[in-house]
Amino acid sequence: xxxxxxxxxxxxxxxxxxxxxxxxxxxxxxxxxxxxxxxxxxxxxxxxxxxxxxxxxxxxxxxxxxxxxxxxxxxxxxxxxxxxxxxxxxxxxxxxxxxxxxxxxxxxxxxxxxxxxxxxxxxxxxxxxxxxxxxxxxxxxxxxxxxxxxxxxxxxxxxxxxxxxxxxxxxxxxxxxxx
Numbered sequence: 001x002x003x004x005x006x007x008x009x010x011x012x013x014x015x016x017x018x019x020x021x022x023x024x025x026x027x028x029x030x031x032x033x034x035x036x037x038x039x040x041x042x043x044x045x046x047x048x049x050x051x052x053x054x055x056x057x058x059x060x061x062x063x064x065x066x067x068x069x070x071x072x073x074x075x076x077x078x079x080x081x082x083x084x085x086x087x088x089x090x091x092x093x094x095x096x097x098x099x100x101x102x103x104x105x106x107x108x109x110x111x112x113x114x115x116x117x118x119x120x121x122x123x124x125x126x127x128x129x130x131x132x133x134x135x136x137x138x139x140x141x142x143x144x145x146x147x148x149x150x151x152x153x154x155x156x157x158x159x160x161x162x163x164x165x166x167x168x169x170x171x172x173x174x175x176x177x178x179x
């Protein structure tokens with residue numbers, strides 16, 4: 001059978017040629033369908049991945065008296081043998097109140113350290129600052145500081161202390177960014 005192809009300037013096309021083209025078009029449709037399905041699958045399974053949080057949270061938490069203390073800025077530094085940990089609200093390096101400061105001179109390694117109540121200048125100083133007034137500073141008379149982990153970027157540990165006015169700071173924990 002002969003068919004006149006309208007797109008071929010009036011040339012005659014045989015059934016076998018039409019059949020061959022129809023088969024090729026059918027195959028191309030199937031291949032295209034498979035490619036489209038594969039692309040949709042690729043986007044579905046890889047396009048909506050949840051971003052992982054690469055930056056850790058630097059926090060300090062405790063209970064002061066019966067009030068929860070929780071701040072999202074916690075910095076630490078080891079300068080020679082002086083260990084300093086600061087937990088404060090606010091942003092950046094501008095402290096807000098209340099805040100807690102933990103300092104230890106002669107620091108060398110991880111461990112648990114206790115305030116020496118007999119020393120004139122104890123090597124461990126734990127303080128709670130309820131306000132910006134220096135007259136309100138609550139100094140620890142007894143207490144412990146445990147440094148559980150020290151890396152090049154983070155210092156973490158726990159603490160508890162009782163201030164000279166009887167205020168108890170209990171269940172303290174921190175994960176501090178080293179600076």
